[in-house]
Amino acid sequence: MTGLTLFFEFFKVGLFCFGGAFGMIPVIKDVVLSHAWMTEAEFYGFLGVCESTPGPIAVNLATYIGFREGGLPGSVFAVAGVTIPSFVIILLIASVLKSFTENRYFQAVMSGIRPVVAALIIHAGFTFLVSTLGLSPASEFSLKNAAVILIITAVYTVCRFVFKKKLSSVLIIILSAFLGIAVNMIFGTANV
Numbered sequence: 001m002t003g004l005t006l007f008f009e010f011f012k013v014g015l016f017c018f019g020g021a022f023g024m025i026p027v028i029k030d031v032v033l034s035h036a037w038m039t040e041a042e043f044y045g046f047l048g049v050c051e052s053t054p055g056p057i058a059v060n061l062a063t064y065i066g067f068r069e070g071g072l073p074g075s076v077f078a079v080a081g082v083t084i085p086s087f088v089i090i091l092l093i094a095s096v097l098k099s100f101t102e103n104r105y106f107q108a109v110m111s112g113i114r115p116v117v118a119a120l121i122i123h124a125g126f127t128f129l130v131s132t133l134g135l136s137p138a139s140e141f142s143l144k145n146a147a148v149i150l151i152i153t154a155v156y157t158v159c160r161f162v163f164k165k166k167l168s169s170v171l172i173i174i175l176s177a178f179l180g181i182a183v184n185m186i187f188g189t190a191n192v
Contacts, residue, residue, distance in 0.1 A: 010081030
């Protein structure tokens with residue numbers, strides 16, 4: 001029964017979420033917490049791993065959660081659930097894309113959905129930041145994480161506005177990983 005539950009829950013996520021994986025994160029979080037598949041702290045911890053590994057975040061999350069709850073079959077069910085709706089919808093839309101994009105009702109629907117997707121992405125980023133810093137009720141404040149965020153923000157700001165250079169996302173992720181290692185070596189393993 002776990003496989004079917006994983007499939008249907010992730011199918012609903014894949015079917016009703018717009019805006020890519022960042023728009024899906026709050027919905028996946030609600031599903032995971034409502035089924036008690038992970039704690040909120042575990043979810044945010046793994047979300048950080050998913051964002052730094054290759055592949056779509058939603059598929060990475062579905063793979064891990066499915067494997068954790070149902071082994072390899074659970075992982076297959078969860079990934080199938082989250083990807084099948086998008087695959088089918090894209091096939092249907094691709095066949096009539098030209099007429100959709102020029103349809104005023106479709107344009108009206110999309111103009112209504114865009115702000116909601118933006119709000120979901122901002123919400124996901126804000127809650128991830130709050131959890132990372134330890135400002136949520138479920139965690140303690142982390143000086144280490146705050147130090148890494150401040151250093152990365154300072155490096156990005158100096159490169160962007162002083163040297164007029166744009167850092168690539170890959171470089172920022174690699175720099176963050178090395179800074180995380182350095183800060184943990186300086187502060188030790190205690191949650192400072």
